[in-house]
Amino acid sequence: MNKGIGIVEEKSISLQGSLLLESGQTLNNIELVYETYGELNSDASNAILICHALSGNHHAAGVYQDEKERPGWWDALIGPGKAINTDKYFVVCPNNIGGCHGSTGPSSLNAETNEIYGPDFPVITVKDWVNSQAKLADQLNIKIWHAVIGGSLGGMQALKWSQMFPDRISKAGVIAAAPKLSAQNIAFNEVARQAIITDPDFQAGNYLKAGTSPKRGLRLARMVGHITYLSEEAMRTKFGRELKEGKLNFGFEVEFEVESYLRHQGDVFSESFDANTYLLMTKLLDYFDPADEFNGDLVKAFEPIKAKIMVISFTSDWRFSPERSKEIVNALLAAEKETTYLEIKSAHGHDSFLFAEERYAKGLSAFLDN
């Protein structure tokens, strides 16, 4: 077992200028919080951008001084000697705009109105995120990313990076992603949004002003989400039909272990996540389509790409199945791009990308190093 990164601290940066969003709106006074691991070399050629997924944030690796028991979400893969080796690379992970962990988002103060954005925070897209990350790169004096990597929605950002800034990225790691959401994916997102919006405490998004908190909605949204992150096999192995008290109680309180797990996940999430951010992020996911400016032609959309792309899928992932990753791979092949594809056997469902399964970690590290 490799040692981890150790104690990390979050940093904060004010992005210069404003950001013209895909929706046509403009966002000013953008603050991004981010973390970095490792050292940037003298010619700034070893920088790797990590893009977080739907409910992720900038705390990708290491631990905080006052929270040592909870390492960052990708600590299994980022660190000294790990797949994303911080002895070699300077790793940057920002919390994206619209987030709720310190970067400008719906719970931030709008300097122009001196009020909390709330539901008035503009709907943002993956393209907007990539543009904001490019500004961050400028300000960190990183001209070219050695790699941009992410899982799920993070992988979509990596793909978008290679498409939007072909000269600023050498490699892209597109992990457990899809070229766009299916109707089924959007349906699950819509259930999550409805859970939030129909919570009386949501107050049409003005819950901070109203002094309420739509926890019930967020909790349900997270519970639905969690079901899609795990495979049936993972759930069966983890919970089976185990009863918490070993007997049926003929009631509607928690009886099965899986119910207890989902409720716990929902509770934790509803305490720490912002409802408007969750709405924004699911919408952004629904909108993602790299071919939307190319009449749906993914091959044409991929034409500008110069980066070497590694696509990785996981056999038990049914949220973004290997078939979806293959759609990306096949379009890249048709566009004659440098492509590598791995299909990793894993039982953890969509969450597989968070675990350092040996073959996955080895493949990713070999891709970054060679």
Next chain:
Amino acid sequence: MNTLDIINNWVKKDSKVLDLGCGGGEILVELGSAKNIKAMGVEIDSEKINICIANGINVIEQNIDEGLHNFSDHSFDVVIMSQTIQVLKDPKKALEEITRIGSDCIVTIPNFGHWKTRLYLLLTGRMPVTSSLPDNWHDTPNIHLCTLKDFELLCLESTISINGKIGFNSSGNSNIFTRIFPNLLCASAIYKISK
């Protein structure tokens, strides 16, 4: 000249090359340095795939038996299939597919018509186990072995033209005898084919 030398001779500079069943990418690495090719490999063995990646070779994890529909017509100058066709479920389909994808194809096969295999079967009455076919009948990946004659007949039936052929004896050499009696004296052969 060994197989690699011949492939090297047959592949033009700066070609786009697809190696189906590329292993650890050995052929592609060699062609990369010698011929500056644009390389792509397809492999199913996870260990070998990681060797490819470490070699800097672009590789797609894919089961050739499940089809090659994701590769478009004439998208590669050369398609290589080295010691792979005999492990596939449908060699005829595979030949059609590779000649669709590549302008030129290079195929190497073990020859079941080699005198050693013939003699082995004749004398022992058992499925041949030789240096070029080292596995027992029940655990061999080679489910579609053929002789050089069989292979050439299949090409003829599929209207695939054979543009080059070099056979090797069991020491890996090509000589006047292997040229005169290939189906008897060659343990393996390399073909250049196209459609």
